Amino acid sequence: MSLPEITARIDAACDRAGRSPAEVALIAVSKVQPDARVEAVLDAGHRVFGENRVQEAQGKWPAWKERYDGVELHLLGPLQSNKARPAMELFDAIHSVDRLKLARRMADMAQELGRCPDLFLQINTGEEGQKAGVAPAEADDFIHEVRALDLPVKGLMCIPPVEETPSLHFALLAKIAARNGLSGLSMGMSADFEEAIALGATHVRVGSAIFGERVTG
Template sequence: MTSIQNKLKHSQKRIAQAAKNASREPQEINLLAVSKTKPISDIVEAYQEGQRLFGENYVQEAEIKIRALKETYADIEWHFIGPLQSNKTKTVSQLFHWVHTLDREKIATRLSEQRPDTLPPLNVCIQVNIGKEITKSGVQCNEIITLAKHISTLPNIQLRGLMAIPSANVDEQKARLELAQLHSSFIALKQLYPQIDTLSVGMSQDLELAIEYGSTLVRIGSAIFGARKNKKET
């Protein structure tokens, strides 16, 4: 068994234990393997261990991987989890199954217009700037419903939930307050739109706390694939 497969098993065990500690079922939480900046061979190794959900941040890099793996590994589910510029929406709408970083009506409209009719609706999550950090994208909690209403009018995208990256380097009390507010917003959104089922929050360093506060999808990269190289989208 490879190092990646061992690390993937360990991450799965962490999720299962965190679910148990939170009185939840492990199958309620999906693991998204974040493969950005990593070679195709790493994705294949994780796939051989049963992993099917992969997250990418950079459109050009992701396009190469998706096209290379499309035939042999057709059951991979691709999630776009990076900042999305208007000039990249067409490629994303054609290649990905999910977008986690939707925070503008303009981007939502473009994704819907550019999604091929031959494909099922693109699953999307609204990104929430839960810590109100000026360096992060995302809507504020009081803006979620307005954006959700707009998304609900678009034929080729399907709102599935919320995504957030909690503030870094904060004490546990602040982290808990942010996650509690995010979970409350998720529940409120679900009451309006019954199809809502995804709370995308939690990464390698904080997945246990995120699962305690209702996460249904954790995004794990370094704990599976090792440290990443810095990369700037071109």
């Protein structure tokens, strides 16, 4: 697979869903990828990337942001409250706001920094004990509480359980977003982004299908 092939599949999925490809942002998930692979995608003109860890992103993206105009960086992985400041300084969007304590910390930092990335609230649609995010039954209250902090809540994010049909979770996330007047839906990865687009995804997170398998050693 390659970036042009993924882009073509997104275009086709949008066409089937009666949507414009401009409505769907492709986040190239570059975590633990070799620099050469990431730079190849940057050189191809892609500008929207996702990382899972603040520290890893700090080590490479400031230099790339200087070299390549228009880079948009998204934090996809869990965020500890004590990493809120560097995350808010580096990232353009954070997709993993999953608790009120973190949101309050970010509200304080936003006042201090004079800026705040776009925020997506993580919903644990599968109610998995080991996974971050608020339960669907608590989502409406959580959205209301975070909005009350005057933070830029753009949408919701979910990661479906691996053993369940992802479309059920995408539909649930879309329903929660719609009743709360949120347009952003961060959902869908390499194996299921076309299903996510059919159900309204505005941000799809694709890594291995663009870069190849992650390098961990």
